[in-house]
Amino acid sequence: ETGVTQSPTHLIKTRGQQVTLRCSSQSGHNTVSWYQQALGQGPQFIFQYYREEENGRGNFPPRFSGLQFPNYSSELNVNALELDDSALYLCAVQRGGYNEQFFGPGTRLTVL
Amino acid sequence: RKEVEQDPGPFNVPEGATVAFNCTYSNSASQSFFWYRQDCRKEPKLLMSVYSSGNEDGRFTAQLNRASQYISLLIRDSKLSDSATYLCVGLSYNTDKLIFGTGTRLQVFP
Numbered sequence: 154e155t156g157v158t159q160s161p162t163h164l165i166k167t168r169g170q171q172v173t174l175r176c177s178s179q180s181g182h183n184t185v186s187w188y189q190q191a192l193g194q195g196p197q198f199i200f201q202y203y204r205e206e207e208n209g210r211g212n213f214p215p216r217f218s219g220l221q222f223p224n225y226s227s228e229l230n231v232n233a234l235e236l237d238d239s240a241l242y243l244c245a246v247q248r249g250g251y252n253e254q255f256f257g258p259g260t261r262l263t264v265l
Numbered sequence: 266r267k268e269v270e271q272d273p274g275p276f277n278v279p280e281g282a283t284v285a286f287n288c289t290y291s292n293s294a295s296q297s298f299f300w301y302r303q304d305c306r307k308e309p310k311l312l313m314s315v316y317s318s319g320n321e322d323g324r325f326t327a328q329l330n331r332a333s334q335y336i337s338l339l340i341r342d343s344k345l346s347d348s349a350t351y352l353c354v355g356l357s358y359n360t361d362k363l364i365f366g367t368g369t370r371l372q373v374f375p
Contacts, residue, residue: 194367198364209360209362253299
């Protein structure tokens, strides 16, 4: 097991609402990345946090924001939800000398 | 052109068969490479990293050809439990972001 947990596992929201997703790692890895996976697609990089600072961002609008805490847990916040935000949201921690990333089980978000 | 491209399949093969997946990449996705396996409605799980000299892990062999910018995964003696989607992944320079292909679906039948 990766030791990466995410909460909640499932979530249903309506358009315009805001959502907060959480990620934590047993081993407290200092680099965490967030990905969005739409149905039938590969995961798309949202952003990465390293030691509580954003360290790279993908092609996502500002209404996607994040935080990393001193204990290296992390949050993904999405404001003004749109129908297309319905997806599996994955966080990943980085470890190993080869920059390998290990994923949590994901949060499945449905926007109605 | 997508940064990482792979044939979506599906590949339907009998147990015991050998199956190969290929994937091509652009320059932006070329620091390191990986194959991930993803079961239906689950998270991607790292299958193996891909080393420049090629590497093998049991029934799985990965190859990297930097001149032609493609990566391959060979699965020998397919098992029913190998049925899954296989994601070809590159690690970009500068941002350490993973760049995923859309995945190739494998179905192994008895």
